[in-house]
Amino acid sequence: MTKDDERSIPAEHLTRVTWALRRAEWAVQARKDQRLRPLGMAAAQYTLLISVNTDPGLTGAELARRLNVTPQAVASQVARLEERGQLERRPHPRHRHVQELHLTDAGRASLHDADAVIVGIEQRIAEKLGPKKAAQLRALLDEVADVVREA
Template sequence: MEDRVPVPSPHPAEDVTEHVGYRLKRASVALRTAMDKVLREHDLTVPQYSCLELLDEQPGLSNADLARGTFVTRQSANVVLRGLKDAGLITRPTSADHGRALPVHLTPAGRQRLHAARSAVYAIEERMIKAIPPRRLAALLADLDTMTDALGE
């Protein structure tokens, strides 16, 4: 067996659980688990809910736009959109008027489902942010954006 060469930690940490990446992943999993639970009551998945939110803000987005905005592949976005269309929550033409992009729009049922689910999701976010002092929220958001920018995303 080869001897392991120690790699210096990017910051003082006793073990992996004290690393920023570990803590971010832990928070992400906690958020996703809570969202999965409440969205199940609205017959939605997290990617479906995310698509509905994006379409509410920016009607007419394409599959590629929705894939980027919901952090899934184009193929996965197609599956998500198929489920939303089958449920009558979105409309999507079968062919494009020009180009290849097929614009997606919410139906009235989609808007209604989104608004019902949104209050449950926002309650989760409220629980999260109530755990930190309000004066630190802006700094936290800025720090998260700075870390994302540092990784080139």
């Protein structure tokens, strides 16, 4: 047995909860991207728009922390959405070097269309699981998030 064999990870890693969460996340993200593509939107852009819609006036740095991505990734997406007229930057009322992000009317319309797509994906999941399992899944995922935050 080589030293590498002693340090290898057993195949049971595929049965871990975190691996199951990741596989589910990949599947959902892939479906979101596939279904949003005809609207000219990526799942990451939807996430950014829904975040700004929920909390208008976020800064790029706040958004990056909230989405757990780099400020550069947010800046790149903001620039694309701004070019499309879906997002605008406004001066922060107290910090002259900071800009707040706000949806435009076009951004709200695009978000509305994209959200209908996402709701369709969520409905499909809920239909397949049934109301009881869907509620259990949501409760378990909330619990997982709480446990991980506490760790």
